[in-house]
Every structure is written in C-alpha cells, then in structure tokens.
Amino acid sequence: MNTIITISRQFGSGGRTIGRMVAEKLGIPCYDAEIIEKIMEETGFEKKFIEEKGEHTNMGGWLARAFAEHDFYGQNTQDYLWTVQKRIVRELAEKSDCVIVGRCADAVLGEKEKVIRVFIHADQEARAKRIVEQYGERPESPEKRLKDKDKKRAGYYQYYTDLKWGAAEHYDVCLNSAHLGIDRCVDIISSLY
Amino acid sequence: MNTIITISRQFGSGGRTIGRMVAEKLGIPCYDAEIIEKIMEETGFEKKFIEEKGEHTNMGGWLARAFAEHDFYGQNTQDYLWTVQKRIVRELAEKSDCVIVGRCADAVLGEKEKVIRVFIHADQEARAKRIVEQYGERPESPEKRLKDKDKKRAGYYQYYTDLKWGAAEHYDVCLNSAHLGIDRCVDIISSLY
Numbered sequence: 001m002n003t004i005i006t007i008s009r010q011f012g013s014g015g016r017t018i019g020r021m022v023a024e025k026l027g028i029p030c031y032d033a034e035i036i037e038k039i040m041e042e043t044g045f046e047k048k049f050i051e052e053k054g055e056h057t058n059m060g061g062w063l064a065r066a067f068a069e070h071d072f073y074g075q076n077t078q079d080y081l082w083t084v085q086k087r088i089v090r091e092l093a094e095k096s097d098c099v100i101v102g103r104c105a106d107a108v109l110g111e112k113e114k115v116i117r118v119f120i121h122a123d124q125e126a127r128a129k130r131i132v133e134q135y136g137e138r139p140e141s142p143e144k145r146l147k148d149k150d151k152k153r154a155g156y157y158q159y160y161t162d163l164k165w166g167a168a169e170h171y172d173v174c175l176n177s178a179h180l181g182i183d184r185c186v187d188i189i190s191s192l193y
Numbered sequence: 194m195n196t197i198i199t200i201s202r203q204f205g206s207g208g209r210t211i212g213r214m215v216a217e218k219l220g221i222p223c224y225d226a227e228i229i230e231k232i233m234e235e236t237g238f239e240k241k242f243i244e245e246k247g248e249h250t251n252m253g254g255w256l257a258r259a260f261a262e263h264d265f266y267g268q269n270t271q272d273y274l275w276t277v278q279k280r281i282v283r284e285l286a287e288k289s290d291c292v293i294v295g296r297c298a299d300a301v302l303g304e305k306e307k308v309i310r311v312f313i314h315a316d317q318e319a320r321a322k323r324i325v326e327q328y329g330e331r332p333e334s335p336e337k338r339l340k341d342k343d344k345k346r347a348g349y350y351q352y353y354t355d356l357k358w359g360a361a362e363h364y365d366v367c368l369n370s371a372h373l374g375i376d377r378c379v380d381i382i383s384s385l386y
Contacts, residue, residue, distance in 0.1 A: 010362070121362045166361045169203070169314045173381075174367035180385065188366075188381055192373065 003114045003193060005099045006106040008157075008165065011149035012127030012135070012142075014177045014185075015120035019101040021186045026193055031092055032101040039088055082160055097193075106170065107161035116192050119166060119174040120185065126178035196307045196386060198292045199299040201350075201358065204342035205320030205328070205335075207370045207378075208313035212294040214379045219386055224285055225294040232281055275353055299363065300354035309385050312359060312367040313378065319371035 005022060009015020016032050023030030031039075089105050092098060093113050100109075106117040122130075128142035137145060157165040168174050173192065175185045198215060202208020209225050216223030224232075282298050285291060286306050293302075299310040315323075321335035330338060350358040361367050366385065368378045 119361050119367075168312050168359050168361045168364065168367035169369075171361065171367065172369045172372045174312075174361035174364065176362075176365045179365045184385075188384075191381075192377075 001112070001114055002093060002095075003097045003116065004093045004105070004109055005116045005118060005189060005193065006109065007099065007101045007118045007120060007189075008104075008106055008171070009102070009120040010122065010127065010166070011146055011153065012131040013120045013122040014130060014182050016101050018120055018177065018182055018185050018189065019099045021182070022189045022193075023099040025186060025190050026097075026099075028097045028099065030099040030101065031089075033103060036085065036088055036092075036103055039092075040084060104157055104161055107157070107163055116189070117171040117173075118189055119168075119171040120177050121166065121174065122176055122178035194305070194307055195286060195288075196290045196309065197286045197298070197302055198309045198311060198382065198386065199302065200292065200294045200311045200313060200382075201297075201299055201364070202294070202313040203315065203320060203359070204339055204346065205324040206313045206315040207323060207375055209294050211313055211370065211375055211378050211382065212292045214375070215382045215386075216292040218379060218383050219290075219292075221290045221292065223292040223294065224282075226296060229278065229281055229285075229296055232285075233277060297350055297354055300350070300356055309366075309382070310364040311382055312361075312364040313370050314359065314367065315369055315371035 005019075007015050007019040007022075009018075019032060020030050085103055086108050089100060089103055089108050090112075092100065093105075093109050106115065109115045124143060124146060127146055131137040131142050131145065154165040157163065163170050166174075173188065175188065177185050180188075198212075200208050200212040200215075202211075212225060213223050278296050279301050282293060282296055282301050283305075285293065286298075286302050299308065302308045317336060317339060320339055324330040324335050324338065347358040350356065356363050359367075366381065368381065370378050373381075
C-alpha cells in the first residue's frame, strides 16, 4: 500500500515549497498543480476521457455539444476538469509513494493508499510578503489577492468534496509555516512518513 | 518573556493527557480545567472579584441581585466565570512557562508572552472508544455525547473570542491524535518549545 502525503495550503503559505522539500528529503516524487496539468496535456487524458464517456453516455457527442458548446457530454468544463484531475491523482498515487500538493488530493485518496493529510497556513502578513517577494505578485493590495485566492480554493474544495477547507479535523497535521518556519514544517511532515 | 503552550482539544481526543505529558517532558507545570477551578476556589478569587466590581459599578449589590439572583453586578454567571478564568489564566502565564489545557487560553494570551497554540482532534470512532474506556462514560451513544460536548466548546469559544474553534488558521499546530498517536503528538509539541 503506497503512502501519499497530501498538502493543502493557503495561498502564499509556502505549501508548495514545503511539499517539494519533503519529497526531496524522502526521495519520492512531488506532484503539484503545474506538474499535474502538464501530465494531463502530455498523456492525452482529455482525448481518452472523451472517448470513454462517449461509449457510455446516452447523450451522444453532437447532441451534447449542441446543447452547450463548452460542455463535455453533460458536464461543464469545471466538472470535467475535476473528473480528469481526480483520475490522474489516483493514477499517480497507484504508481508509488509521493507528495501531492493541492488538487483536493486529500479528499480524493484514501481507499487504496495510506494518506498523510497536511494543511499549511500562515498569518496574512507573512503570506502577503511572500507572494510579493517570491511569487512576483504586484505589491498593490496583496491582501485582497490572498482573500480572493483562498475564497476560490475553499469554495472549489467544498463544492467537490463536501468538506470544509482548513477545518483542522480533516487533516492529520496543520502547521503555521510563518510561526514554525519552513524547515521545521518539513521536519515534522517527514517524520510522519 | 514566558513561553506558554495552549492546548485546545476535541472532547475525547486525549488533549489533556498530551498536555500533561508535554509538561512532564519539558519540566514545566500543566494547568487544566480541574486545576484552574481548584485555584479559583483556593485563592478566594471570587470574593476579591466581587469586592472589586462592587467599587466600580453604578448598579450596587442589592439592586443587581434584585434584578436577577444569579447575576453578579450586571454580569450573568457565565460571563462572570469567563472574567475570573481569564484573569487566572493570565496570572498563571505571568508566573512561569507552562502548558494550559482548554479555558480559551489561546485566545486570552499573547500580549505579554510567547504562545504556542495547539489543537488536538481525532476521528469520532477513536474518541468514542476513549471516552468509554478512559473517562468511564457510559457506552450508550457516546457519539451524541461527543457532539454535544464539542458543540458547547465551539459555541463557548466563539462567543467569548469571536474566533472559530478548530479552524486550522488559529493554531500553530493541529494534530490528529488517533492517526499520529499520543506519543508522537507529545514529541512534535515538545520540539516546538
């Protein structure tokens, strides 16, 4: 049974950096949003998915497209991407132990693998500093940007998982990366592996 | 500046046990609900508090009591206990480094001390088992008992602190004691001291 470390994180908390450092320390792969999107493109998952759905749906290709051009056989684009992502996350988890950052992996996995669920957060001030310095965000109102991003993440997560994003009880460990420091977070998470 | 470890916890999660073990490991005192109540009785805090309030309130003793027998000079019993508790928690924090379990200490402290805020939780099944085995609760519907106790704690906390109990972002570290085990929780918390 593979062990998967999932990292949910507030925007600007350094969760992705922590995920990469944990993976490096443990010698296992780390998949984040960018990498998973790249996999989606490279593997032609989209094509395969559409073909499969096409075989099983009552509402065939041209009819579905006629109803809504941005729909994929009755699913809207977001639902479609959710389904694809979920399958990719599950396939990655079946391959080997790994770290997965974001993508609601904590809610998607758990039946076939041992999951260590982590949530990383930090004070607003520390996150605002981080997104300006490290992510190259514009310094105008980073607070608003943080609020918008977190609101979207929370909404997306809740919509697809029926769980409350950032509620301590959903995770094995939640850490404040600003108070504890990135290195200590990496140590704590690695020690749970 | 004293360092105070505050432990908030879901009912039946073993938070009190973890607090005591952390304190023992670090060689500092641990104050939990029972101990704080005992201090309240022993120090005659109640008497002192009433005398003080009596000097400053416009609505003197007999009049206040006439309006509501369970009121203490305009405060109801719960508000009164909250004020006393808050003062005792602050006095304890001024004395020395320590662990404080419950009593909203995480929200009360922070101005004059370095606070390490911890939240301990666990799966419902593990907590139900714990309260029957260790706390001697009756085995009939421990789930309902857990729900009631947590609801009360969350409501009390939110009412007096304006914060959401169990939201990861309020704490430095949140740990699932059932998945991680009591000993590992103790190790992680002690390592932050």
